[in-house]
Amino acid sequence: MTYTPDRMNPLKACRLGLDTHQELTIYLRQDSPVCRSEGFSALSRVLVHTENQHLIATLHTVTGALLSPGEIGFSESAWKRMALQENTSVWLSHPKPVQSLSYIRAKVYDKELSGVQLEEIINDIVAGRYADVHLAAFITACGGDKLNIREITDLTKAMVNSGSKIEWGLPLVVDKHCVGGLPGNRTTPILVSILAAAGLIMPKTSSRAITSPAGTADTMETLTNVDLSLESMRAVVEKEGACLAWGGSVKLSPSDDLLIQVERALDIDSEGQLIASVLSKKIAAGATHVVIDIPVGPTAKVRSNEAAETLSNNFKAVAATLGLNISVMFTDGSQPVGRGIGPALEARDILEVLQNAPSMPLDLRQRSAEVAGAMLEMAKGLPPGEGLKEALAILDSGAAWAKFQAICLAQGALKSPPIAPYRYELIASTDGVVTCIDNRKLAKVAKLAGAPADLAAGVDLHCKIGDAVLSHQPLLTIHAESTGELSYAVEYLEEHLDIIELSSSQKADA
Numbered sequence: 040m041t042y043t044p045d046r047m048n049p050l051k052a053c054r055l056g057l058d059t060h061q062e063l064t065i066y067l068r069q070d071s072p073v074c075r076s077e078g079f080s081a082l083s084r085v086l087v088h089t090e091n092q093h094l095i096a097t098l099h100t101v102t103g104a105l106l107s108p109g110e111i112g113f114s115e116s117a118w119k120r121m122a123l124q125e126n127t128s129v130w131l132s133h134p135k136p137v138q139s140l141s142y143i144r145a146k147v148y149d150k151e152l153s154g155v156q157l158e159e160i161i162n163d164i165v166a167g168r169y170a171d172v173h174l175a176a177f178i179t180a181c182g183g184d185k186l187n188i189r190e191i192t193d194l195t196k197a198m199v200n201s202g203s204k205i206e207w208g209l210p211l212v213v214d215k216h217c218v219g220g221l222p223g224n225r226t227t228p229i230l231v232s233i234l235a236a237a238g239l240i241m242p243k244t245s246s247r248a249i250t251s252p253a254g255t256a257d258t259m260e261t262l263t264n265v266d267l268s269l270e271s272m273r274a275v276v277e278k279e280g281a282c283l284a285w286g287g288s289v290k291l292s293p294s295d296d297l298l299i300q301v302e303r304a305l306d307i308d309s310e311g312q313l314i315a316s317v318l319s320k321k322i323a324a325g326a327t328h329v330v331i332d333i334p335v336g337p338t339a340k341v342r343s344n345e346a347a348e349t350l351s352n353n354f355k356a357v358a359a360t361l362g363l364n365i366s367v368m369f370t371d372g373s374q375p376v377g378r379g380i381g382p383a384l385e386a387r388d389i390l391e392v393l394q395n396a397p398s399m400p401l402d403l404r405q406r407s408a409e410v411a412g413a414m415l416e417m418a419k420g421l422p423p424g425e426g427l428k429e430a431l432a433i434l435d436s437g438a439a440w441a442k443f444q445a446i447c448l449a450q451g452a453l454k455s456p457p458i459a460p461y462r463y464e465l466i467a468s469t470d471g472v473v474t475c476i477d478n479r480k481l482a483k484v485a486k487l488a489g490a491p492a493d494l495a496a497g498v499d500l501h502c503k504i505g506d507a508v509l510s511h512q513p514l515l516t517i518h519a520e521s522t523g524e525l526s527y528a529v530e531y532l533e534e535h536l537d538i539i540e541l542s543s544s545q546k547a548d549a
Contacts, residue, residue, distance in 0.1 A: 066112030186311030220340025336372030381497015471541030
């Protein structure tokens with residue numbers, strides 16, 4: 040696209056150092072001649088261009104001395120996207136209408152979208168033509184069951200084609216995904232180590248948290264470098280058979296990472312987009328065989344066996360159309376897995392399992408081995424139950440721990456997880472037996488404490504369903520990096536003491 044800017048009125052670029060996350064944002068004085076002549080106002084969508092780059096950004100206006108009339112300020116995301124230098128000449132104009140926004144409006148009214156329309160939407164998202172409000176509209180319009188199987192399949196294809204793809208040239212490349220909604224369920228680093236030690240190829244890319252206190256990438260960031268380039272990722276996999284990388288750094292299905300940022304703010308993770316998100320990442324990473332773990336429980340993301348069956352069937356239908364081999368397993372989603380909830384605390388649990396420490400959370404070890412076993416049976420054609428036996432043997436031998444260390448070192452480091460300086464304990468006020476643990480409320484406590492942005496923040500859980508609890512026994516500990524965030528979490532906890540229910544009529548007391 041060629042631009043012919045008005046060279047009589049260039050603006051000078053100014054880096055303001057403002058973090059607007061992914062939102063591309065520019066700033067002009069309210070009395071700027073450009074605002075008056077072009078009719079721009081706050082929140083206008085503006086075409087910004089230099090001699091070599093262009094983008095569409097959202098305009099914010101400022102008063103006072105932050106900018107001179109001849110300057111244009113840039114948020115960090117917009118500055119980096121345009122690769123600017125201070126005082127670079129910049130021109131502004133009105134952008135052409137983004138046609139794909141009309142498709143979103145149609146979807147709001149339950150119109151079926153074609154593959155071409157979905158591809159236009161995804162391409163416009165990746166090109167930066169959508170503001171966060173447009174992304175929110177797309178996510179909401181596709182929420183619930185508003186995407187049919189054909190639309191989900193076409194959306195998956197569009198997301199794959201929007202970014203990089205890796206070809207390994209191998210007949211068998213494995214991967215897994217957990218649908219989520221279960222705090223502490225950080226099985227991925229453990230099973231990746233088991234499967235790589237078993238000789239399978241597993242180039243694992245993971246997302247950061249969407250609605251949870253930690254994603255695999257957040258947790259692994261406390262232990263090693265996860266921001267790998269495609270070249271670095273390939274080198275690690277060729278050396279160790281596996282990697283544990285953040286998907287956003289290698290730009291696999293890049294539209295997914297943009298959508299995730301808004302999904303996190305909305306606390307929405309719609310089923311159709313979930314399937315497209317998961318499968319697009321797996322296909323782009325070159326996987327041929329994938330295990331999907333669906334935890335089912337009253338406070339998990341999937342709450343009933345009927346909902347799990349529907350989701351499983353939809354996963355299988357889309358995967359079959361796209362030529363991907365998948366196996367779906369249903370697991371217990373009634374309570375958190377392990378003890379730690381939050382990046383560093385989950386990393387601690389992972390290390391204990393891999394090191395066969397006496398204090399390791401046994402449920403995390405068993406769950407990791409079961410998912411790894413399902414993949415071993417799928418990939419190697421083992422009889423039912425034999426995969427689990429092999430996975431446990433690899434853990435017991437120390438081979439998984441050795442492989443995990445090698446993967447981390449190949450990615451640049453093996454670090455110790457950080458420790459939060461501030462803590463608060465919830466104490467049982469009576470004897471009793473734990474009858475229920477609310478996954479969603481527990482996750483919210485961890486997020487209010489600062490997770491996942493504060494890597495050391497989160498919750499340590501000291502009991503499981505069925506455990507006998509004595510009066511004055513700690514039930515959980517909140518970890519925070521600041522007193523303010525600790526206070527937020529404690530305030531919420533004190534209002535929701537039913538997070539952990541005991542058989543006694545009395546509840547836990549803060």
